[in-house]
Every structure is written in C-alpha cells, then in structure tokens.
Amino acid sequence: xxxxxxxxxxxxxxxxxxxxxxxxxxxxxxxxxxxxxxxxxxxxxxxxxxxxxxxxxxxxxxxxxxxxxxxxxxxxxxxxxxxxxxxxxxxxxxxxxxxxxxxxxxxxxxxxxxxxxxxxxxxxxxxxxxxx
Numbered sequence: 477x478x479x480x481x482x483x484x485x486x487x488x489x490x491x492x493x494x495x496x497x498x499x500x501x502x503x504x505x506x507x508x509x510x511x512x513x514x515x516x517x518x519x520x521x522x523x524x525x526x527x528x529x530x531x532x533x534x535x536x537x538x539x540x541x542x543x544x545x546x547x548x549x550x551x552x553x554x555x556x557x558x559x560x561x562x563x564x565x566x567x568x569x570x571x572x573x574x575x576x577x578x579x580x581x582x583x584x585x586x587x588x589x590x591x592x593x594x595x596x597x598x599x600x601x602x603x604x605x606x607x608x
Contacts, residue, residue: 511553512560517592520574
C-alpha cells in the first residue's frame, strides 16, 4: 500500500468518527467548581448499588453530592478541602465488606488519569519469630 492509499484509508476511517457539541457532565452544572471531588471505586466481584450514599461509605456528616461515573465507581463532591483531606487520610474504607479505593480528582485532570488500581494499606502481622 503506497502512502496515497494509506492516507485515503485513514481519511475513510476517521470520517466515521462523530463528535457532539454537548458535553456529558460528570457533575451537575449547578455545582460550583470550588467543590473538592474524590473518586471512589469499590473493589468487588459484583456490581454495587449505584446510589451509594457517601454517609454509608465514610463516616462524615457534611453536604455532599454524588455522581456515578461507571459501575462501582462514584464521584463524591465535598464542600471543604479539609473534609477531603480527612477522608483520604483515613482511607482505605470498606463498604459492606468490600474495599473502597479513594483518590482525589482535580477537575482539570482527565478522569482516565486517576489511577484506581493502587492504594496503600498497613498490615500488622503478629507471632513472627524475631530471628529467622
């Protein structure tokens, strides 16, 4: 295939791509951008209830908006940065026996760039011999 055929093939394939002028917002447009979002992914074998209320996941009593991103993944929009810091500092959290990975999300950051595959945990192991 020469370069002319390759270019025409590429044009034909890309002509099928459609874009919309309308955005599919992750947050309600009434929500100010000053909110501090957290992305929460529940690690489990089956889908969780998409209407998980944040008070069920983390123990806080603040005004929060939630938006389902995809299956088992929710965005929590918090009003105060201190709340987000406290929630992240006390993670990981569990909901109905399943681990929840929490990560901060900056609005200018692509959601796909938020890595929900890694998290830190502490493990305490008792009864190991002092000398091996």
